[in-house]
Amino acid sequence: MVTSRKHSGPQLVVFCTRGVALTWTQLWVRGSQREDLWKKYDGNRRAYYAAFHLDDTETLINLERGMETFKRWEARLSRQMLGQRNQSAGMSAAVNFINALATQTMSDKADFVFVSLDFEGDIHSRGLTEFGYATLDTRDVIADGPTIFGHHYALASNHKRGFLFGDVTRIDVPQLGATIREVCHVTDVDGTDRRVVLVGHGIHNELRNMAAHGVRLEDLPRVVGAIDTGELSKVVLGQASTLERLLTSLEIPLTRNRNGFADSLHCAGNDAHYTLRALLLLLYTQSSPTSGGSIDLLEQMARAPLPGRAVATKNDDWDAHLDRELFEDIVTRICPASDRTNS
Template sequence: MQEMTELDRFIALIGGEQNLPPISTEENVVDDTDDHTTTATTTEKDGDELPSIYEVEMMNEKYDQEAQERQRFLKQDGSEATAAMDGNVSSLGSQLANTSLRPSGPLTTRFGEVAPRGFTFVPFVAVTKFCYEFVPQQWSQPLASAFFDNNKIYERQWDLYYILSAHCQTQKPTTYVSEYQVQALLDEINQTFPKANIIISDDLRNEGMVQDFDDYPQELRPHYLGRLQSREQHDAWMVDTPMTGVASKMPPERTLEAFKAMLQAAADLGKAKSKSKQKAKLQMAVQGRQDMGKQVLRAQRRVGLMKRNEGSELEDSMARLNIAQYDPSKAVPFSLEDDPIIIAIDVEAYERSSKIITEVGVATLDTRDLRDIPPGTFGDDCSWFKYIRGRHFRIAEHKHLRNHEFLQGCPDAFEFGKSEFVAETDMPSTLNSCFHEPFSKPDCTTSAQSTGTQETRNLILLGHDLLQDIQYLRQLGFNVLSRRNVIDTMDTVIMFKHYMHDVNPTSLGRVLGHFDIVGWNLHNGGNDAVYTMQAMLAICIKAAMERGDENSAVKRQELDKQRTKAVVDAAVERREDEMVGWTLAQDEDGGVAVVPKDGDFESKTAKTMRPVHGPPRPPKLQSGLWTIGGAPLDV
């Protein structure tokens, strides 16, 4: 093997000859004596400009034509094909390299050379997806923009090797580049992004990211394909690359199995790696759980149960240490951040068609009303609940519709006031009035807007599965998110998930039951809106009461253990069921033969397919032929 010179190593390290600095000339020397006012004159020629779209299309056509000619050449020349099958790849590479039929690019007579020993290789498909699959999420997009997107990763002049062996047949070649060149790329990435510290970890090595072929026979090692310069060139090479050779003697079975496992590992890296996917999924889940907790803390800040961290890091840490368990018999310890009005919405649709909206409930809480008011006894008797204003709107055109098949609706049982019938066309304006002064206050008959003294208040939108309610309101022509003074949203489904440390959503009725709040006539839009507001307050108060409480922490741990045990028990029971019935009786001999029937081999999915409308099909005949009109043809 010809050793690499220092120049070759330097060129590989910087990613190819195209990254070498330009040769200086007298025309482009900058005169530093002119107080940095003289700029270098460029010597760009027309040939240095970027190619036009027409030129790119012509190059693509050229690559396609050469690939087709190479395929035709390989099929016509039987001696060369035979040489490839016999493992005489170097001879094939020598002739291809000296003809115009070789793969497009700066190939040399090295085409077909067996990879030198002493080098480790990385599947090229893993290199192209490295920033998308194998780096921390926060670095994925910056690395992609700088080194991978727009086919940049293909333009680094990689020395490409490939395997296409009859011992482990694949649809297309498995391509490799040396770990040496990959490390040069990682060094460049880390130099550009010093905090990223991107490496090929031991876990990735164990998954097959780095592969060593030194102990394999010649026909099972990578062969040189060429110096890669573009994505088009790569695709053209993949059209019809010759076999890397088949020896007359089969490799040992263990060697062959290990070889197949390496190729499979390379293929798996090309797919979305299961472990990488699991890590990314877990990372996203952890981030989602953190966001759930932040939503609870923001809600507590709105009602004075939590303080925003605005001081120095030392002050913030001391403040967190001094947060004590909250006593609901006392007023809240902090100011109400942003002084907002919280508006809860709940929309009910007809069970037979989600496009038919029947009820809209709105509940409003002005946090100013809670100043210096202790929540008091926790549960139904919470003193904050009486400051919630509820309204129930029924669509006049749909007042005759009542849900009763899938859930029990009760549109005429509003517990917190009197239902209001509104025409569907008037619903947008009616709902819009709930988001302005007097914010559904029953004792305010004159709007502040008419007197010109309206105050712009901060609004927070609340719901139980808020996304669905927002989508329902859009069907009515009311976009609740279009208001600039809506500063935040809250969802009691999300907040209760975090409070319980449970990934599964919980119904509003069960949330109320957990906090000893009796929910009367649920699935009434107005009632559900008020109960959603009560649930939000209960979560904030209860979480503040349990903050720093050792007994609550112990109960939480016990609950987590119970859940873990339930999951384990369910898995064990499922496995026990799967193991039943496999053992035959000792005197069993298989019994009589089973005569096959047509019905035994019919597709099970065909029986469950949706019916096909139209005239019946002609009966099946022995000949299977019919006339154009569909009549059986007797032949």
């Protein structure tokens, strides 16, 4: 213990680096610690102030931690700026689409495909379990023949909620990145690439899930914008809400169980479809009632009756490619014909 000011500087520094367990920030915040240090060094100001300094190793560790934090914040801010630019471009494209509907004249700026995306699961814990999408071609709407297409991909061996709007395909997690790229790459009949506007409710979550599987917006040159129905609902309705509350407030049909709960939500394919319907009705609500043209088509699509109730399925790809003749041959050799007849 340092008891006088006669000790040399180096000895004091060595003692300080070995004797102080808490960081200098902790010591500085707590008044009782400062008092204890003052008593500990018996009024030796040089030793007292030296106790608040980190040694070279601690300083290097803190610098490395600070740089890692800076890199994370820089990446986060870059994503936010990219997302804001894309959302501005997405809304601009939507306005051009509304104008084309009002005039019933297609323009290049209104010629694109809405692609609504949704994921189920958590990339930070048990992983993603489902991916779904829904598409709407603005050309079809202008031509008065609109159809929303969609698909559901199951990344687990089973899923609890049935997909209402199409087929289900079982894929493995390593295939998800390529699947997302394929969904976001829309081609025309002549093979040329179409412009795409991504749609999502809380779309930053979808973009984060895409990036986690190697798909970034900057890698998708034909994606010209993105629209967040959660943010759009703030502008149009003056409130932010969950997808279920938004659908309910917009009076978009939902399947419900006997307890009144929307039992078709939290299925990625269904949520993507519902999100696209919500977008159409928000755009309809935001447009002028006297816009004319085919604006009413947006409301009709959004509030169209739902298809028959789906049954939760387990659709493994191997079953679709099963060699039936080989299967029958195996059954014949294992199970005699008499046994099969009796059963």
